Amino acid sequence: MVSRRAFLAGSGVVAAGGFGVFPGLTASVQAATSSTSGSPARLLPAFGRPKHLDYGDVSKLSGGDQTLLTTLQGIVNRTEPELYFLYDTGTQSTPDAKWLADMHLPTKLYANPLDLVAKYRSRIRGAIVHDPAVPDSINIATTLAGLENAVVADADQAKAHGLKIVKDLRGVFDGDRVKTYRWQLDNLYSRCTHKLLAGLPPTMVVNVENVVWQEIARETRQIRDSSNRGTYDLDVSAELGGEAVYVRFGDSFTDDGWGASVLQVSVKANGTEIARFLPNTPEEAPYLFDGSHSSIGGEGNRFADGGNYWIYRFAPPAGTTSLVVTVEMWNQYVVSITDIAPTRIEPFPYFRDYVVATKALVSWLPPGGETGELLIEHYAKYPTLAPYMGWFANDVSGEWDGVDLASQGGSPVIAADFYMNGTVHAGFTAPISDKVRPVKRITTPKNKVYVTLTFGEGDNIQYCQRRMRDIWDDPKRGEAPANWTISPLLAETGPGLFSYYQRTATANDLLVCGPSGGGYTYPGSWPADQLTQYLKMSGGFMRRTGMDQVYAYNNRQNNQWVPFPEEIAKGYADYTPVKGIIQSWDGDPLLVRRGGLPIIGIWGAPGKAAEYKTALDARIANWDGASPLFIAGGIGAWSWTPSDVAELAALLKDPYELVLANTFFDLLSRVLP
Template sequence: MVSRRAFLAGSGAVTVGGLGMVPGFTTAAEAAVSSTSGSPARLLPVFNRPRHLDYADVSKLSGGDQTLLTTLQGVVNRTEPELYFIYDTGTESVPDAKWLSEMRLPTKLYKNPLDLVAKYRSRVRGAIVHDPAVPDSLNVATTLAGLEGAVVADAEQARAHGLKIVKDLRGMFDDDRVKTYRWQLDNLFPRVTHQLLAGLPPTRVVDVEGVVWQEIARETQQIRDSSNRGTYTLDVSAKLGKEAVYVKFADSFTDDGWGASVRTVSVKANGTEIASFEPDTPEEAPYLFDGSHSSIGGEANRFADGGNYWIYRFEPPAGTTSLVVTVEMWNQYLVSITDTSPTRIEPFAYFRDYVVATKALVSWLPPGGATGELLIEHFAKYPTPAPYLGWFANDVSGEWDGVDLASKGGSPVVAADFYMNGTVHAGLTTPISDKVRPVRRIDSPKNKVYVTLTFGEGDNIQYCQRRLREIWDDPKRGEAPTNWTISPLLAEAGPNIYSYFQRTATGNDLLVCGPSGGGYTYPSSWKPAELTEYLKMTGSFMRRTGLDLVYAYSGRQDNTWVLLSKEIAEGYAAYTPTKGIMQTWDGEPLAVRQGGLPITGGWGAPGKAVEFKAALDRRIANWDGASPMFVSGLIGAWSWTPSDMAELAPLLTDPYELVLGNTFYDLLNRVL
């Protein structure tokens, strides 16, 4: 499962409301052509190359101060990237610091990041003041900041930093999200770039330091079949005494994806029921303190896998001495309690530099109901294939529904909500090779089980920037043949990032195009003519980045992933250089020829090396050994590392042979 994403050429200028000369934007047609003679048409905006960077560690700042600085970064870096921020711990072991070091640019560290506001204050018109009482006003403020050359701030920040208030959004909106974003679309769309649109949450949940959780229930076996489904009584009285009790549901085995699942909840204080609800209902809402890291299942159950969780808050009547929570629950649950508010809500700062610099319109519209209808209107206003950068609300269901709506609207999705310093990375013109990796050809296929294994998530450019860099630096990388999905759009969004992975790949590392080409999408949901545009764009990016395999989705029917149609496969064959397609679909066989291309289902298994190998043994149990068998496996990018691959590879002895994807599909093209 996929999780989950410069503008200026420096020529020309316009006058903006007394600010002076601010570089002007290219037209859509001009932006589609690189300033380098003979280079291919561009999808994403152009940034100038940075020459010197002022940088600071902002990891300890509040979300509000991060937002102030990130939007300042967007205005300043629009002309030429000059500001860079480290969002993690500020050590050399984290990606932000590593990428900065490898840029080999002159830099200056600012120990107090907010000193940069004073230094660059003359470069902005002032502040767009958002309304803390209306979280979505932060996104409207971000759109306006890009248009007005301003920063986003609250009223106190504006006063503290001596920022003129350009526009005050306090009192303009209420909690009607549709009305807020309708106003933005009606009033700001004519002024924003039509080259891309963005989706970012206005707020984030931040853990409060020092909170102590007491474990009260844990499933100690790796149960994935709901066989332990039952009614569980959870006595949470130990945390009575303060205002409320917080109950967290998480996954007791974080590596395999079958975490706590809950269908009903009731709460009794001193024997009297004070709450009774089912997940994803209005009755649940008053008690769901933090549900942003959980999902809703097919039974309307709430679940959380891996490192995810959700938290209920129960405030018992005064004098309560017994508080009992009863839940219908199953799978690998881990339940813990505390009497201290464990999180707080802050503005979501990430990726706003890119949004401001490109003068993009940013919204946050869950893809169902009235908000989904408005999201459809957004997609309809943008030309194909203008991408949607950011992400969607409602976790997995939001992903599936949101990507489907974007596909129907002709917009590929670029997961970029945590893509930091995008304005700097997009300006670095690091060389990228267009040469395809030579195939280690197996001239005479044997009656073996040929296995190729692929890390997913590569369509997600913030994953490429962060998690992929972390696991790529594992010293065990290169010990086992491994395919790595990656976004070819990094050729424009982060050439230095793509170049790094390309340059440092070992002979056992193969980069392949992430789903489903030039941006995450479901090809079966596209209009045929618009899909052709998308596939042509995908082919252009794959050729630029030396990729000749693609991991793809098709679409879902009745909650089931389906095989790419013959017509869509023919489109990939006609317009892209792919030699085969790794695909997620729920069916048999594991390998077919469709539209002239070999297509393989993305088989997967829970657990790490030993359990994965056991599942693979079961998968091939009916193989007769009379001809080659082919298994394309998908590896969990958030739970596995190259060290896990190095542990698995020696287990794949006869009849298995572990090969890179290009060898795998070369064989398939000859025997299928």
């Protein structure tokens, strides 16, 4: 879910870096106030342990029906988890099915999951009806559903299932997002839990089946330096004749993160200009059919990497026989066209069970402008350490700005917008060891290049639930040393998940704490006194889960990551068990000792094994071999697998030596001044 572009740093000799509460709940929820030893107080809501699960495959249902069921799940599971859903497919190879099987609970399959509405109708008061004309009303309805013991539905669903309308939001809001969420903050906040706040998109884009795309332009070279930047005329006339032409921009090499980038667009119909705009401007808005899978770059350019894309829609005047789209474009683009609307908008259903069950207030406020100001007001109302669960609008820029605002407001972020069945996973208990993995010590450091490789994204609990499970089950995992970032907060949001990874890890798998401790955050943006609370809480969770390594972010200034200052590093040393910090980095090589801890910047390279090895060779080209060299290598968790790591490991002959992070920092602590 978290989209992070990899950053490449310059070469160096010594180090290499750059990479880019609740009635019915079984326990009351308290703010975490962990000391420097022992277990932390409960940070997140507690749920009962499931004894039996009714489940069904909802993968083919509409977003509206999934929303109806996930909000029903929230009400039912609040007291004791009884409902579980499969969101991908009903096969036994998907994460949802695997986790269900791993729990070894009695289950009953419902061929039509919507039959569960009738079965559990007595548990709910009725429906909160959202306004299809105002997408954000879905979030208001979700907040109200938790408070009123109701489900979220549209009017047709409520009628079809015989649900009493508890509150009808049609016509209540006018589409002004700030005004809508201001009303919610003013009128519902006092009734909601103050232990967490949530951020979820009200709607999602769903692909329409049987759409045929015609490719009209492709960059066949792996270009990442904008050297092919130019003005391109894209003739899209072949798809004229329908109600509109849809133009999709994507990445021609999905492995390395340098896809299509566009700065200017103009459109001519029969030689007459009918549109001209820059990305991320009001002029672009009428033509941007789907921009949810793209991001805005530093020049104001729109880009999409990996499997991401964006789509423009152009509806020329009747009788148009020639339609040409002219773009300033660069890097690894692929452009395709169709005359069929390729996507539709549906309610976003995921994670709403957890939000409803905990009576959380849920909003969707992009972190800039007026919406950003209102988001700041939200953080100010919540106590220190109340997590922000969900995600932010605007992808990369939303991530950086959103996490920064949350950090300033004393809220760690838990990326959870695609975390499914959270009410079940939070209640299912499983043993988690607090024993730290022993270090495989290298007695005498040699004049080698010591490399440790780390899979990122572990702060993201939905990644831990879905993508991580997929690649963890790669049969080649364990053939080569690899570090796996993971959230220690799974001890409360998914004990069974954490337990599974811990007990199935090989000697070559090391679980390390994801950015930047107990929740994704930028420590440099926290008020100093609140940061101490965050570090104490993080230390408690890390001890509880047996982790003493951390991959961490700091804040950004002038579009670059800032190194940890002495006082923050000392805070980690004082309040957490970390033996060293791998820091997200995009500048010159970073290797320092601060607060008594070795800190090294993470370095990354595009492509897969062979290209990564070539980049490593270039990285060490100026190394004189007279002393050990340390490189913390980042691995793209969305594009790499353990098979790729094994392939890279086979290429790393002398002078390279691949080690786990605990061995890496044990060596580094002995040779670093």
